[in-house]
Amino acid sequence: MTSVRPHDASEEGPRSRAGRLRLDGRIAIVSGGAGGIGQGVAELFVAEGASVMVCDLPESEGKAVAQNLGPTAGYTALDVRDPGQWRNAVEACAAAFGAEPDILVQTAGIMVPGPVDTVDPEQFRTAFEVNVMGTLHGIQAVAPGMRRGGRGAIVVVTSMAGVTFACKSLGPYAASKAAASSLVRTAALDFGGTGIRVNSIVPGQIDTPMSRAAGVPAEFFDQMPIPRSGQPSDIANAALYLASDESSWVTGTDLLVDGGMEAGPVLG
Numbered sequence: 001m002t003s004v005r006p007h008d009a010s011e012e013g014p015r016s017r018a019g020r021l022r023l024d025g026r027i028a029i030v031s032g033g034a035g036g037i038g039q040g041v042a043e044l045f046v047a048e049g050a051s052v053m054v055c056d057l058p059e060s061e062g063k064a065v066a067q068n069l070g071p072t073a074g075y076t077a078l079d080v081r082d083p084g085q086w087r088n089a090v091e092a093c094a095a096a097f098g099a100e101p102d103i104l105v106q107t108a109g110i111m112v113p114g115p116v117d118t119v120d121p122e123q124f125r126t127a128f129e130v131n132v133m134g135t136l137h138g139i140q141a142v143a144p145g146m147r148r149g150g151r152g153a154i155v156v157v158t159s160m161a162g163v164t165f166a167c168k169s170l171g172p173y174a175a176s177k178a179a180a181s182s183l184v185r186t187a188a189l190d191f192g193g194t195g196i197r198v199n200s201i202v203p204g205q206i207d208t209p210m211s212r213a214a215g216v217p218a219e220f221f222d223q224m225p226i227p228r229s230g231q232p233s234d235i236a237n238a239a240l241y242l243a244s245d246e247s248s249w250v251t252g253t254d255l256l257v258d259g260g261m262e263a264g265p266v267l268g
């Protein structure tokens with residue numbers, strides 16, 4: 001089995017350290033990479049020197065994203081609910097890029113609304129299978145290689161819904177995102193001392209197909225300190241920080257990227 005490519009910063013002189021891209025030589029899986037936030041992450045990571053395996057359900061979109069990114073990107077079909085497909089994605093990285101991933105960015109997720117008293121329990125279960133079990137399967141797939149390599153960065157995209165506040169009629173989505181956030185913090189402890197860091201990004205409203213489908217009124221943004229919708233690049237920049245060595249002392253955190261929404265409404 002191929003291990004994560006070892007990295008020895010001591011081999012680099014100060015000049016090369018200053019000049020190098022922030023993810024030079026790194027190998028990343030980006031789940032949900034065929035569109036929205038995941039695509040933004042894949043684009044930025046390739047620009048910063050990483051080799052990126054774009055993993056997602058829709059094949060034509062995923063392949064198109066990877067093709068546009070050039071020779072340091074590939075596409076592998078992935079349903080995050082299937083541990084076998086996660087293992088395929090890890091092996092595809094080793095085959096295409098010469099080593100298993102030392103970065104996982106788990107953006108794949110689904111929005112499942114529904115009031116708690118009437119929501120179909122099967123819908124609730126589906127939200128947990130994708131947003132929670134999908135995250136667990138991803139962590140378990142990349143962990144062996146990261147352990148062998150002695151380092152890894154896992155970044156999970158959760159949501160303000162459930163993590164920082166409750167959301168009316170979003171029971172399955174909010175509860176599953178809260179569970180994913182808790183899973184991230186527990187994983188950070190379980191990987192303590194291994195060189196593997198696990199963090200989550202908690203986005204506010206980001207302009208993607210998911211939020212467009214939910215339909216957000218323009219007035220929503222008026223009370224925010226930064227009164228605009230977030231862009232996938234806002235989340236990609238946060239993922240870049242958490243995946244790079246710049247965050248080498250950061251694990252188990254929920255990084256809010258929300259235009260200041262959590263700080264409170266701007267009144268008057």
Ligand SMILES: NC(=O)c1ccc[n+]([C@@H]2O[C@H](COP(=O)([O-])OP(=O)(O)OC[C@H]3O[C@@H](n4cnc5c(N)ncnc54)[C@H](O)[C@@H]3O)[C@@H](O)[C@H]2O)c1
Nearest residue numbers: 032036037078079080107108109159203205206208210211
């Ligand atoms: N857009 C927002 O405002 C917002 C806010 C907070 C959190 N988020 C979270 O950010 C992440 C990305 O969302 P987005 O806004 O880019 O939405 P999106 O719908 O554009 O992207 C989600 C991606 O996940 C993929 N996906 C869904 N189910 C999958 C499965 N079973 N296996 C593999 N891939 C699967 C989809 O194909 C899609 O490419 C999600 O986890 C979402 O919950 C989004």
